[in-house]
Amino acid sequence: MPKTLKIFSPATVANVACGFDVLGFALNHPGDEISIALSDGDAIVLHDKTPYSLPLLPEKNATAVALQAMLNALQSRQGFDITFLSKIMPGSGVGSSAASSAAGVFGANELLGRPFTRRQLVEFAMQGEKAASGSAHADNVAPALMGGFTLVRSYTPLDVIPIPSPPIFAAVVHPQIEVRTSDSRKILRQEVPIKKAVEQWGNVAGLVAGLFTNDYELISRSLHDVIVEPVRALLIPEFYAIKQAAIDAGALGCSISGSGPSIFALSRDEETAQKVAQAMRYGFDRVGIENHLFVSPINKEGVRVSE
């Protein structure tokens, strides 16, 4: 059994327009890279080679919290040395803390001879999410661990369903503005009109059906969020202009990635996704908001050993 592994853990887009808190998918890049090794001691020791000054106290670090939850389930006192090599920018809205949480539990699971399936690791990675954002969500950690599109049907008990998909390319633009996950949750209404809820679950059902049947038109018609996007769009300058530009450039749909501020759009081929990405970038460029751009197919594999 190898004693040190390098792990790549992908960025993820949660919500996917209509699927607030239940749907997500993984990207090929960006991602987190860590190296992880069994140690002789019983502590989780963290080293940071990223530019982000990550919290290195094990009880405040998503990777360590997730790993500790897994070790507790195994009643193991095994120690680990973990080095953060590169990192999705925190606060980007593409599952930075989920990637960290997934990397740790996946790497440790590999080193320990795979006592758990990827699906089982979701429950532990959620604890890392909780440490990072205050809420034990699975809509980013599930696709980070399992790849592809995933549905978190239920939390009690946890029930994660992989959803197949035809070739789809994502364009994600990350404006350099700060939106805290906790803030973007706070502004949501606690009650929603039943008419809007019905519209939303019609679209969720339509999106799942479209993914199963490779029906890009149906996927496109279903990529609407009438509940959360209208509220969170207020936190993202130029959101509606950028969304319109993405649609005009040929995107199937466009909405906020997770709790923002990143915006994602889906396209049926890479050429379109590149055009859509440029159109989205221009929307921020023209008002002087610095931004990062990613274009990626849906990552089917999820977190993996990279070396």
Added chain:
Amino acid sequence: MPKTLKIFSPATVANVACGFDVLGFALNHPGDEISIALSDGDAIVLHDKTPYSLPLLPEKNATAVALQAMLNALQSRQGFDITFLSKIMPGSGVGSSAASSAAGVFGANELLGRPFTRRQLVEFAMQGEKAASGSAHADNVAPALMGGFTLVRSYTPLDVIPIPSPPIFAAVVHPQIEVRTSDSRKILRQEVPIKKAVEQWGNVAGLVAGLFTNDYELISRSLHDVIVEPVRALLIPEFYAIKQAAIDAGALGCSISGSGPSIFALSRDEETAQKVAQAMRYGFDRVGIENHLFVSPINKEGVRVSE
């Protein structure tokens, strides 16, 4: 072209637990039977051979209203003679008015050489629903016309998606109590907690995924309604006892059919569905509520020419 047709139009179960206002499926029986013929005049003339004293003024009769909507779209002044031969009991909650609406437009469409697809007929049949219940719903007329499970993803524009399914058997028990569709809509809350809405669309997505993958366990886990059933159950005596009895007898799930008072349960084979039906019936029998029982596979074909 034949001048007279007999049409069988199936009963339908709308909502299907989690899919309030968007999901429905068709049954093999009960159903409406009509005969329909082209006439020499330009009026829709109605004859009633059922025991239900159906409204025979064309502007109050669901079949005639739906047919008139279709004729308007064709700019046709063709007249029809329609005889209602047998009828699902009105107010049962298994799509009685939808069956009537579907029968008329389907029969006329056949007699006129099929100017419309079944899916296109949904829009006209919805007008019959509106005449009967005050609301132009499609969640019963869509499965009545198209068969199988259907998803009404959107009303504006109308977007009806057929959802495939593995073999599934429905047991439906109709207690002889009156619940008006308009009353059962009035008691619904206009606002719902977002947490419950998320739970509901997780289940809707799970149910659709389960139907696509023939995953009976997933179908079963997804057949929960946390929004509408808790309110409407108040109108149906013994609801929770009967639901528990259905589950105990092996049903995948059990909830209210449409706006009630009928209760439906789904099972993976006919033998189980028969046991479930008896368990449900007993729930009403033991408190002296008269009831009718139906056991049927999912009807894959929808409304059809029966003779």
